[in-house]
């Protein structure tokens with residue numbers, strides 16, 4: 001008898017942990033599982049700021065997928081998905097190949113939201129994937145080299161748009177990591193300017209006042225120029241323009257102002273609401289029995305009006321339930337509804353300290369920084385057990401990954 005074919009699109013947080021859960025839960029020979037991802041590596045999005053400044057080896061952030069899966073249980077296909085034919089149950093890949101499925105999981109993640117701001121798509125850099133983060137690192141080095149030729153101060157001005165968690169993590173990493181990078185490239189760090197622009201009245205505006213004050217104080221002590229309550233109205237290759245028409249000369253704007261669901265799924269005949277795939281309480285695509293979706297490309301309503309936020313925490317909690325529901329569907333058993341439990345959020349601010357909340361406990365300082373390390377280690381543990389934690393910290397291959405760098409937002 002033909003085994004049911006399970007196909008997973010995307011090896012981010014959601015796709016990767018669903019594959020690992022299926023490896024554990026499926027009986028031997030019960031199904032054929034194929035994981036499709038456009039790159040050979042699975043990247044840790046929550047650590048991408050380290051790639052931007054070069055404070056982590058490439059393989060600490062982008063781990064080889066074949067080394068993370070069990071090849072006898074999961075077939076890995078490195079390929080970019082171009083479309084899905086829901087009626088023929090077929091996934092089409094760039095290059096013309098196709099893959100048949102009986103059960104499909106769409107976990108293709110997010111893309112950057114520019115809100116139509118002029119010049120952002122063409123000129124800003126994004127911290128979205130390993131490749132786009134590596135492109136920012138390459139841009140910093142390029143500007144260092146050009147500065148040596150023309151001493152143009154705009155080359156050493158690095159602007160981060162967005163003072164949410166991602167922006168704050170990036171600002172802290174730039175402040176702590178750039179002195180070393182400058183020393184390595186013979187650039188006077190005192191000439192470097194780091195600027196943060198946030199449209200809300202403060203950084204991390206959704207957090208309690210004490211956390212906002214702590215974060216603001218740390219960033220200011222790091223000599224970061226904080227501009228709050230102002231919007232970016234344009235970006236050109238040489239400057240950023242903020243409300244009301246003030247120019248900030250820079251060659252490097254890093255845009256970290258929000259995300260939306262991956263638009264590749266929009267023309268596949270799926271129910272799209274608010275730009276994302278609408279799923280039911282079992283993580284099945286609405287009105288479909290054999291197609292599932294989770295993470296940032298999906299819309300899971302937590303109540304009548306509000307959807308779950310696009311976070312790694314959501315994708316990671318959905319993945320094991322999704323794996324169980326795929327197996328229950330194969331076996332003809334009843335499915336389990338997904339129930340989200342928010343455990344808190346913690347952001348690093350540079351190499352040592354952090355800010356956030358776990359449960360009802362507010363964290364800051366060294367404890368906040370330590371908690372961020374614990375959260376990252378816990379993820380590695382879930383992905384590959386204690387041996388992966390040890391390997392990622394002590395035995396990682398330090399050779400750079402030669403990713404064809406994709407620079408600007410598309």
Ligand SMILES: Cc1cc2nc3c(=O)[nH]c(=O)nc-3n(C[C@H](O)[C@H](O)[C@H](O)COP(=O)(O)OP(=O)(O)OC[C@H]3O[C@@H](n4cnc5c(N)ncnc54)[C@H](O)[C@@H]3O)c2cc1C
Nearest residue numbers: 010011012013014038045080081109295296310311312313
């Ligand atoms: C810089 C940054 C920091 C963040 N920090 C935090 C944090 O601290 N805590 C938190 O909870 N959340 C954080 N998030 C959000 C979190 O990373 C996302 O919510 C999470 O990655 C969503 O998981 P996912 O599986 O849905 O998608 P992703 O992890 O984005 O995975 C999607 C996968 O699909 C692949 N893919 C996309 N298109 C194709 C295609 N056409 N063909 C084949 N493969 C494709 C991608 O390469 C990727 O591997 C952060 C996000 C960013 C950008």
